[in-house]
Amino acid sequence: MTQYDGKVVISLNVNGEVFEVAVRPADILLDVLREQLGLTAAKPGCLNGDCGACTIVVDGLPAKSCLMLAVEAEGHAIETVEGLGGVAAAQRAFVDGNAFQCGYCTSGFLMVCHSLKAQYPTVPEEYIIEEWLQSNICRCTSYNEIRKAVYMMYE
Amino acid sequence: MIPFNFTYCRPSTEKEAADAFAAHESEGKTPLYYAGGSEIITMCRTRSISPGCVIDIKNIPNLNLLSVDGNHLIIGTANTLTKICQSKLFPLLKLACGRIADHTNQCRITLGGNICGSIIYRETVLPLLLSDADITLFGPNGGRSASVESIFRRRLARNQNEMITQVRIPIWALDARHAHIKKTANEKIDYPLISVAALWKGETLRVAFSGLCSYPFRSKEIESVLNDRAKSIEERAQRASELLPEQAYNDSVASSEYRLFVLKNTLEKLLEGWENDSI
Numbered sequence A: 001m002t003q004y005d006g007k008v009v010i011s012l013n014v015n016g017e018v019f020e021v022a023v024r025p026a027d028i029l030l031d032v033l034r035e036q037l038g039l040t041a042a043k044p045g046c047l048n049g050d051c052g053a054c055t056i057v058v059d060g061l062p063a064k065s066c067l068m069l070a071v072e073a074e075g076h077a078i079e080t081v082e083g084l085g086g087v088a089a090a091q092r093a094f095v096d097g098n099a100f101q102c103g104y105c106t107s108g109f110l111m112v113c114h115s116l117k118a119q120y121p122t123v124p125e126e127y128i129i130e131e132w133l134q135s136n137i138c139r140c141t142s143y144n145e146i147r148k149a150v151y152m153m154y155e
Numbered sequence B: 001m002i003p004f005n006f007t008y009c010r011p012s013t014e015k016e017a018a019d020a021f022a023a024h025e026s027e028g029k030t031p032l033y034y035a036g037g038s039e040i041i042t043m044c045r046t047r048s049i050s051p052g053c054v055i056d057i058k059n060i061p062n063l064n065l066l067s068v069d070g071n072h073l074i075i076g077t078a079n080t081l082t083k084i085c086q087s088k089l090f091p092l093l094k095l096a097c098g099r100i101a102d103h104t105n106q107c108r109i110t111l112g113g114n115i116c117g118s119i120i121y122r123e124t125v126l127p128l129l130l131s132d133a134d135i136t137l138f139g140p141n142g143g144r145s146a147s148v149e150s151i152f153r154r155r156l157a158r159n160q161n162e163m164i165t166q167v168r169i170p171i172w173a174l175d176a177r178h179a180h181i182k183k184t185a186n187e188k189i190d191y192p193l194i195s196v197a198a199l200w201k202g203e204t205l206r207v208a209f210s211g212l213c214s215y216p217f218r219s220k221e222i223e224s225v226l227n228d229r230a231k232s233i234e235e236r237a238q239r240a241s242e243l244l245p246e247q248a249y250n251d252s253v254a255s256s257e258y259r260l261f262v263l264k265n266t267l268e269k270l271l272e273g274w275e276n277d278s279i
């Protein structure tokens, strides 16, 4: 059985690279990504699982990194916007479709869309797109543009 | 940030988990079983709870089973709501899971976490109450099982040191006629104003509710009224709404009166769907 007390060094596989980080078992993945690895794309918002600003992808599925311990991420493949390299279909579609205003929610939406495309390589039914997008909130209400960008991502 | 420290354990069997619980409890560390973590992390962050140890049970193989075995569907309690939806094995449970939180959270929230969490809604319990499901528990004194109906009274009656490991659902329920209606106050994704789950065993309607009172429940008195098809739909819905086990829930989202109003409309819709075969 794995047991961690006090500060421990763990390996995290983030965007295909392995990093060693010293964490407390109570450290939240979002804080470790931002503060220790300098990966600041995932944003703190509500910290309750409601807004989706902190969304990353874990083993291919979207996850709210404010509701995950860093120690839980050991052995799993984590992706953040930094790993998309500016060239992912979701990123191109968001830029071409002007699918943001202030941009605070954008990283979260990008990771949801990136995972959606990986799970559904061809455009899924509308209700599925709606279900996935409903996990995230945009205070600037760019929802129409974001929805259009999802379809552009599949063009 | 969680403003205090705890020990993190990741056992690979139920026995290891239960032993770790007992050991940390005897050290006065108030351990907690940890599954999806969504409730535990939020409550730790706000200091509503302060466990000295969390025991992450989601890597235990038995808690990840999801398959039909003879006359039962077995669902390990570490399965996420998404996995249960994707399996499509129990359509009523799929509908209930698909309306809890949002899609991303469904990829983390586990069946066990929803059943044992402190939030009053526990919407996955409704299909289990209706389908004669059993639940198995495991703790430092070994394992036991009980029917959900007998063990779920307002909340699951278990010792803190027991984890729930699996639910077993008789296969008759998997392809039984069913309906699930969740009403929220504003947004589609929200806690329920009321959730109604319905399952027919043969020609007999069973119903269970969440959000209506301060705990999820199935009521055989309400079922008997709703099954009295000699009476009109309106009469049955009205009479059923007078038979709640406690006063309808009253909070800042909705008054008791409003919840009763929504209940009556929802029951009428359900009974109409039954009468005209659209369910």
Ligand SMILES: Cc1cc2nc3c(=O)[nH]c(=O)nc-3n(C[C@H](O)[C@H](O)[C@H](O)COP(=O)(O)OP(=O)(O)OC[C@H]3O[C@@H](n4cnc5c(N)ncnc54)[C@H](O)[C@@H]3O)c2cc1C
Residues within 6 Å of the ligand: A048, A049, A050, B032, B033, B034, B035, B036, B037, B038, B039, B040, B041, B057, B077, B078, B099, B100, B101, B102, B105, B108, B109, B110, B111, B112, B113, B114, B115, B116, B117, B118, B119, B121, B122, B123, B124, B162, B163, B164, B165, B190, B191, B192
């Ligand atoms: C944004 C959001 C929206 C939500 N909306 C809804 C909703 O609409 N309807 C609804 O019903 N719920 C809703 N919930 C509540 C959610 O289902 C619960 O918080 C649930 O507890 C989370 O499951 P988890 O696996 O993350 O639990 P955890 O946080 O891991 O655990 C929660 C509790 O359950 C205990 N526990 C977990 N697994 C076991 C087990 N196998 N045996 C014994 N004890 C166990 C833990 O010790 C802890 O006390 C929502 C939650 C969030 C974050």
Ligand code: FES
Residues within 6 Å of the ligand: A043, A044, A045, A046, A047, A048, A049, A050, A051, A052, A053, A054, A055, A064, A065, A066, A067
């Ligand atoms: S910051 Fe994680 S969901 Fe809002």
Ligand code: FES
Residues within 6 Å of the ligand: A099, A100, A101, A102, A103, A104, A105, A106, A137, A138, A139, A140, A141, A142
């Ligand atoms: S673009 Fe500002 S919050 Fe979405």
